[in-house]
Amino acid sequence: MLKLDKLVKTYNTGDQALKSVVLEIPQGQVLALIGPSGAGKSTLIRCINRLVEPTSGTVHLDGVELTRLGSGALRRDRRRMGMIFQEYALVERLTVMENVLSGRLGYVGFWRSFLRKFPQSDVDNAYRLLDRVGLLHMADKRADELSGGQRQRVGICRALIQDPALLLVDEPTASLDPKTSRQIMRLIVELCSERGLAAIINIHDVALAKMFVQRVVGLESGAIVFDGAPDDLTPDMLTHIYGEEDWEATIEKVTDAEEEAAQ
Amino acid sequence: MNGASVSELDTLIGTGWKKPPLIKRDWLRWGLVIGALIYLIAAINSVEVNWERVYAGLDRGAAFIAAFLQPDFESRAGDIWEGMLESIVMAITSTVVGIAISIPIGLGAARNIAPLPVYLVCRAIIAVSRALQEIIVAILLVAIFGFGPLAGFLTLSFATIGFLSKLLAEEIESMDKVQAEAVKATGSRWAQWVNYGVQPQFMPRLIGLSMYRLDINFRESAILGLVGAGGIGATLNTAFDRYEYDTAAAILLIIIVIVMGLEYLSGLIRARVQ
Numbered sequence: 023m024l025k026l027d028k029l030v031k032t033y034n035t036g037d038q039a040l041k042s043v044v045l046e047i048p049q050g051q052v053l054a055l056i057g058p059s060g061a062g063k064s065t066l067i068r069c070i071n072r073l074v075e076p077t078s079g080t081v082h083l084d085g086v087e088l089t090r091l092g093s094g095a096l097r098r099d100r101r102r103m104g105m106i107f108q109e110y111a112l113v114e115r116l117t118v119m120e121n122v123l124s125g126r127l128g129y130v131g132f133w134r135s136f137l138r139k140f141p142q143s144d145v146d147n148a149y150r151l152l153d154r155v156g157l158l159h160m161a162d163k164r165a166d167e168l169s170g171g172q173r174q175r176v177g178i179c180r181a182l183i184q185d186p187a188l189l190l191v192d193e194p195t196a197s198l199d200p201k202t203s204r205q206i207m208r209l210i211v212e213l214c215s216e217r218g219l220a221a222i223i224n225i226h227d228v229a230l231a232k233m234f235v236q237r238v239v240g241l242e243s244g245a246i247v248f249d250g251a252p253d254d255l256t257p258d259m260l261t262h263i264y265g266e267e268d269w270e271a272t273i274e275k276v277t278d279a280e281e282e283a284a285q
Numbered sequence: 286m287n288g289a290s291v292s293e294l295d296t297l298i299g300t301g302w303k304k305p306p307l308i309k310r311d312w313l314r315w316g317l318v319i320g321a322l323i324y325l326i327a328a329i330n331s332v333e334v335n336w337e338r339v340y341a342g343l344d345r346g347a348a349f350i351a352a353f354l355q356p357d358f359e360s361r362a363g364d365i366w367e368g369m370l371e372s373i374v375m376a377i378t379s380t381v382v383g384i385a386i387s388i389p390i391g392l393g394a395a396r397n398i399a400p401l402p403v404y405l406v407c408r409a410i411i412a413v414s415r416a417l418q419e420i421i422v423a424i425l426l427v428a429i430f431g432f433g434p435l436a437g438f439l440t441l442s443f444a445t446i447g448f449l450s451k452l453l454a455e456e457i458e459s460m461d462k463v464q465a466e467a468v469k470a471t472g473s474r475w476a477q478w479v480n481y482g483v484q485p486q487f488m489p490r491l492i493g494l495s496m497y498r499l500d501i502n503f504r505e506s507a508i509l510g511l512v513g514a515g516g517i518g519a520t521l522n523t524a525f526d527r528y529e530y531d532t533a534a535a536i537l538l539i540i541i542v543i544v545m546g547l548e549y550l551s552g553l554i555r556a557r558v559q
Contacts, residue, residue, distance in 0.1 A: 071470055073470060097472045097473070097474060098472065100470060100471065100472035101471070101472035103470070105467065107463060107467055111463040111464050111466065111467035112464065112467070113467070113468065113481060113482055113485050113486070114464065114485075115486065115488065115489075116485050120481070124471055124473070124481045124482075125471050126471075127471045127472065127473030127474075127477045127478075127481060128471050128472025128473055128474075132474060132476045132477055135473075135480065135481070136476075136477075136480055180467070
């Protein structure tokens with residue numbers, strides 16, 4: 023469904039963030055993108071919805087070449103890619119409901135959105151999503167009144183209300199505590215399987231990634247160095263991706279007791 | 286690699302640390318300091334003070350200050366009231382019109398959201414507005430439109446554009462990029478993106494600046510009257526010309542009270558919108 027071909031991004035400073043990345047993701051697959059800070063994970067997912075313009079190479083989504091679209095067509099295709107951010111990236115002075123509804127901006131005209139007169143179906147959907155993530159009672163609170171985990175759930179609602187085919191998730195748990203991190207990851211993965219969404223999840227917590235995804239891709243200095251099942255991540259492989267470190271504790275299976283404690 | 290860094294560390298231990306100077310070249314740094322000192326001394330020496338004139342002027346100064354102790358609100362109450370009303374109307378209308386024009390120019394002058402040609406045009410408008418001092422603009426507009434508050438209103442609107450657009454643009458340039466990015470990723474069009482991702486971030490600052498500009502415009506209107514652009518300044522000018530310092534004092538006191546009132550109001554409003 024999503025196909026990246028020889029994707030290259032060189033920043034103006036001369037830093038080569040991506041070196042000819044080739045990657046294909048089928049419908050409904052949740053993929054974790056791991057790698058050290060600065061490996062190009064954020065750049066990779068931002069090149070897909072072109073918040074960052076790739077230098078060369080192509081990105082296809084369901085047969086549409088995203089890298090060639092003009093600004094109007096790009097906007098239409100961005101609707102099909104929901105994005106979830108590190109540090110949540112909610113607009114803090116807007117209410118929770120406005121933040122969620124902003125996911126519909128690609129579908130409604132300027133005046134409707136300006137006057138906050140969204141179609142009733144959008145409003146209903148927003149309520150349903152907020153209810154699904156347990157935040158319905160917060161709908162009229164301002165976004166900066168929420169806790170970290172709550173904010174990220176609003177971020178998830180904003181991405182899902184776009185009715186996307188693909189989720190781009192950038193370090194969703196980087197600013198959350200371990201328990202909330204697991205809850206958020208579980209929520210994202212559950213929602214993806216409920217709706218048959220594909221997702222790319224940037225994450226540097228390897229253990230957390232292994233708990234929830236079917237496929238792991240390791241990025242190092244802008245190149246893919248690992249692509250396989252979570253169980254194939256050996257200590258040697260992790261050393262290759264991240265550098266020398268004792269990896270035994272990281273790849274240990276999480277026991278049921280621990281899992282329970284996290285709930 | 287480890288060995289090298291340890292030996293580098295060894296050489297550094299116990300050597301003390303100083304913040305690197307802003308200007309790295311010694312001769313340039315000291316040259317600037319010495320040059321500034323010489324200039325300061327020369328400047329102080331160049332000021333000529335005619336002490337006899339100062340002595341003669343003390344009486345006049347005393348009369349002026351004495352008048353403040355007995356301000357006369359009554360004998361020209363009608364003129365004062367009329368002038369005040371005119372100034373307030375000038376200040377409010379020019380602020381409203383100025384803000385309405387400043388917002389699009391401010392958006393255009395923010396490099397992070399406007400394309401380069403738009404940016405250059407908007408920055409040029411701001412530069413022109415800021416380069417021309419209010420009094421000069423007022424003299425020009427009085428020459429075109431004649432005496433009266435219309436010239437004052439236009440002058441203040443023009444000055445507001447330079448002030449507000451510049452500060453608004455700078456506020457937008459320093460906004461949180463990620464919040465705006467998140468709204469862009471939804472597939473929103475430009476105007477929606479500004480409305481949802483950018484506007485909430487600059488709104489409190491815009492309101493604070495607008496209140497501040499209203500306050501400036503009111504005070505400026507007292508000055509603009511001196512060159513015939515209407516408002517309380519005209520009344521004030523007449524009072525000075527007739528040596529009616531008590532009436533002038535009354536006018537100045539009213540201006541101070543109104544400015545303080547505006548300051549208080551702006552504090553209230555800003556606390557609410559933050």
